Amino acid sequence: MSLGHCCGRSFVHTLLCFWAITISSPAQTPSAATPPAPPPKHFDHVLIVVLENQSYDSAIRNDLLKSLAQKGVVFSNFGNLYHYSYPNYLAMIAGSDFATHRPQVLSDNQRNFKDDSQHRTIGDLLNWKNYAEDYPALPSAERPFLGDRRGRYVRKHVPFLSFLSVQKKSFHNVVAVDTHANNNAFVGDIGSFIADSKTHPLPEYMFYSPNLDDDGHDPTSNAQVGLKKAADWLRVFLTTWLHFDDKTWVPKDDAMKRTLVIVTFDESEGNGRPERIYTVFLGDMVKPQEVTAAYDHYSILRTIEDNFSLEPLHKESGDGTASVITGIWK
Numbered sequence: 321m322s323l324g325h326c327c328g329r330s331f332v333h334t335l336l337c338f339w340a341i342t343i344s345s346p347a348q349t350p351s352a353a354t355p356p357a358p359p360p361k362h363f364d365h366v367l368i369v370v371l372e373n374q375s376y377d378s379a380i381r382n383d384l385l386k387s388l389a390q391k392g393v394v395f396s397n398f399g400n401l402y403h404y405s406y407p408n409y410l411a412m413i414a415g416s417d418f419a420t421h422r423p424q425v426l427s428d429n430q431r432n433f434k435d436d437s438q439h440r441t442i443g444d445l446l447n448w449k450n451y452a453e454d455y456p457a458l459p460s461a462e463r464p465f466l467g468d469r470r471g472r473y474v475r476k477h478v479p480f481l482s483f484l485s486v487q488k489k490s491f492h493n494v495v496a497v498d499t500h501a502n503n504n505a506f507v508g509d510i511g512s513f514i515a516d517s518k519t520h521p522l523p524e525y526m527f528y529s530p531n532l533d534d535d536g537h538d539p540t541s542n543a544q545v546g547l548k549k550a551a552d553w554l555r556v557f558l559t560t561w562l563h564f565d566d567k568t569w570v571p572k573d574d575a576m577k578r579t580l581v582i583v584t585f586d587e588s589e590g591n592g593r594p595e596r597i598y599t600v601f602l603g604d605m606v607k608p609q610e611v612t613a614a615y616d617h618y619s620i621l622r623t624i625e626d627n628f629s630l631e632p633l634h635k636e637s638g639d640g641t642a643s644v645i646t647g648i649w650k
Contacts (some may be wrong), residue, residue: 415639
């Protein structure tokens with residue numbers, strides 16, 4: 321219908337005519353529904369467990385870590401990014417260390433990053449939880465605990481709490497884990513998922529921060545003692561909490577078959593070259609092998625982004641310039 325057909329008619333008829341033209345205009349037609357995101361390529365969930373301060377050569381001599389390497393994908397040329405710990409933790413979840421490694425700001429103490437588009441994390445792209453051993457805040461707390469440390473808990477190993485967006489909007493995604501409880505928050509989430517995965521889904525992205533005993537950080541004066549503590553804890557974590565078979569190192573429960581478990585270290589135990597750290601991928605979706613290509617913490621983040629068909633958080637640096645890990649998937 322054109323406006324010309326309305327000429328010579330009464331004012332009321334003209335208004336009715338104009339109204340009919342307006343609502344039938346293609347510009348007013350609702351747009352087509354947004355197409356669904358493509359399904360994940362290799363895994364539906366990822367769990368990253370970060371241990372502390374060991375070189376690859378030290379870690380691979382440990383009986384448990386050697387066994388995991390034989391049954392999973394071990395990266396024998398995987399490098400940490402920086403010293404101290406903190407920049408590496410930031411890089412793992414945000415694709416940048418936000419210049420915390422530079423000499424003028426070099427410190428192992430955490431910062432509070434702005435709530436803006438330049439300071440996003442993987443938690444802005446995927447459902448997430450950061451499980452933190454001995455984190456002091458209760459689930460009912462109205463604000464996060466932002467102290468540097470308490471007991472065996474340290475905030476710098478819980479990188480999501482460095483971002484104001486998390487502190488203000490999603491701090492309940494940082495979940496306290498009591499390692500002395502038989503059915504702690506992490507065990508409960510895994511058990512509920514195995515029992516009924518549709519009613520109790522796992523987050524797509526999970527980051528696990530052990531305390532200073534379980535991650536092998538202490539005693540700092542004896543790295544080998546720390547490594548044994550971490551390995552003893554990890555064995556219980558995998559076999560009891562995650563229901564892994566200790567012969568194949570894959571989950572016993574079918575519900576966990578699409579969960580990738582990554583065990584890595586934040587940094588090496590010194591400044592010797594080359595700086596290599598132990599990293600292994602475990603799960604039903606990987607082909608056991610040793611990978612000698614050079615990768616780092618940015619590579620893991622970029623691989624997770626690629627698995628979920630996501631753009632990198634930083635297109636021209638950090639995760640944006642890292643290589644996607646390929647050739648390891650069934």
